Amino acid sequence: DPSISPRVNAVKPSKTVAISDLATSLVQAGVPVIRLAAGEPDFDTPAPIAEAGINAIREGYTRYTPNAGTMELRQAICHKLKEENGINYTPDQVVVSNGAKQSLAQAVLAVCSPGDEVIIPAPFWVSYPEMARLADATPVILPTSISDNFLLDPKLLESKITERSRLLILCSPSNPTGSVYPKGLLEKIAQIVAKHPRLLVLSDEIYEHIIYAPTIHTSFASLPGMWDRTLTVNGFSKAFAMTGWRLGYIAGPKHFIAACGKIQSQFTSGASSIAQKAAVAALGLGYAGGEAVSTMVKAFRERRDFLVKSFREIDGVKISEPQGAFYLFIDFSFYYGREAEGFGKIEDSESLCRYLLDVGQVALVPGSAFGDDTCIRISYAESLTTLQAAVERIKKALIPLS
Numbered sequence: 001d002p003s004i005s006p007r008v009n010a011v012k013p014s015k016t017v018a019i020s021d022l023a024t025s026l027v028q029a030g031v032p033v034i035r036l037a038a039g040e041p042d043f044d045t046p047a048p049i050a051e052a053g054i055n056a057i058r059e060g061y062t063r064y065t066p067n068a069g070t071m072e073l074r075q076a077i078c079h080k081l082k083e084e085n086g087i088n089y090t091p092d093q094v095v096v097s098n099g100a101k102q103s104l105a106q107a108v109l110a111v112c113s114p115g116d117e118v119i120i121p122a123p124f125w126v127s128y129p130e131m132a133r134l135a136d137a138t139p140v141i142l143p144t145s146i147s148d149n150f151l152l153d154p155k156l157l158e159s160k161i162t163e164r165s166r167l168l169i170l171c172s173p174s175n176p177t178g179s180v181y182p183k184g185l186l187e188k189i190a191q192i193v194a195k196h197p198r199l200l201v202l203s204d205e206i207y208e209h210i211i212y213a214p215t216i217h218t219s220f221a222s223l224p225g226m227w228d229r230t231l232t233v234n235g236f237s238k239a240f241a242m243t244g245w246r247l248g249y250i251a252g253p254k255h256f257i258a259a260c261g262k263i264q265s266q267f268t269s270g271a272s273s274i275a276q277k278a279a280v281a282a283l284g285l286g287y288a289g290g291e292a293v294s295t296m297v298k299a300f301r302e303r304r305d306f307l308v309k310s311f312r313e314i315d316g317v318k319i320s321e322p323q324g325a326f327y328l329f330i331d332f333s334f335y336y337g338r339e340a341e342g343f344g345k346i347e348d349s350e351s352l353c354r355y356l357l358d359v360g361q362v363a364l365v366p367g368s369a370f371g372d373d374t375c376i377r378i379s380y381a382e383s384l385t386t387l388q389a390a391v392e393r394i395k396k397a398l399i400p401l402s
């Protein structure tokens with residue numbers, strides 16, 4: 001479209017948002033679709049957090065806050081990052097934004113020059129390559145494989161670094177795969193990063209708390225020599241079931257964070273005062289979110305166990321058991337090339353998802369959206385009963401294809 005800027009023309013709209021919206025409109029039209037496409041916890045925001053937001057409104061705490069976020073919240077974030085992640089930041093090294101998505105976008109815009117390369121392991125969260133394009137940078141996609149639990153091979157990374165490499169985006173626990181980077185692998189990546197002084201790491205740790213013991217989370221910035229090479233992003237949406245409150249943050253060396261803050265000051269200003277009060281309460285729940293969060297993680301784990309077991313019973317399907325987040329990224333490529341009567345040929349992840357939506361009435365996201373067409377993403381942020389029904393529908397829908 002020539003009436004739109006070429007920069008925006010180059011960007012793809014978010015497929016996960018599009019499919020979630022389609023599934024929602026089908027439900028509103030009376031089609032009983034089971035929605036497993038969205039990346040949103042099915043839980044309500046824990047009561048003490050919600051109460052803090054309500055109190056903020058009652059007490060008239062409803063005005064603009066400082067651009068970078070309230071001092072109270074930034075201090076609480078610094079305390080959290082020190083205690084839970086072993087990284088030291090001061091409040092002037094933190095910017096609070098309207099969701100981690102904004103924190104990530106601002107970071108990419110702040111550090112990338114036109115023509116810079118942004119290294120993104122695939123499968124990736126849908127927004128990373130598009131954020132790079134919006135910054136006139138070039139996404140460099142590095143594939144991983146299900147047999148390596150979708151973890152980046154350090155040798156591949158090393159072979160793809162050029163003098164234009166500016167940013168490596170890591171996401172652990174990962175959306176869409178649920179994989180968690182072990183500390184040893186992060187250390188190998190850190191050794192490579194150390195050799196390339198222009199390369200920074202944008203570490204998206206938003207699923208940090210949704211992790212299944214004994215697996216543990218390592219913050220990239222906590223590794224030796226990596227503090228001043230890392231921008232750490234986290235937020236409240238996932239662990240605290242606060243997607244609608246829109247609150248995330250970035251922490252890192254001051255000059256990068258100040259640049260992120262400058263962009264924010266011209267785009268949106270400080271995040272919601274009410275949400276920031278709620279976020280202080282969230283961080284006050286105790287280590288890793290205390291019982292409120294561990295209860296949700298326990299439910300996620302039960303669902304993961306159920307789904308992994310159920311899908312392993314299906315012919316031809318390949319799964320790497322995820323250790324975090326609330327997604328399964330399942331290899332369904334066994335079914336590609338098969339014919340379904342009245343539907344036609346299943347060509348790829350997109351047509352299989354369309355088939356499962358039409359015939360099975362289950363909404364899932366094709367792996368192609370995440371840079372891996374062999375797989376389909378299932379979000380298990382839904383009750384066990386709903387997931388049981390979804391598995392039955394998927395199994396039934398696949399029968400004519402076997």
Ligand code: PLP
Pocket residue numbers: 039098099100101102125171174175204206235236237243246247248
């Ligand atoms: N990063 C990843 C990997 C995500 O999956 C999401 C949400 O879907 C976000 C960041 C953004 O979260 P929010 O903007 O709600 O804080």
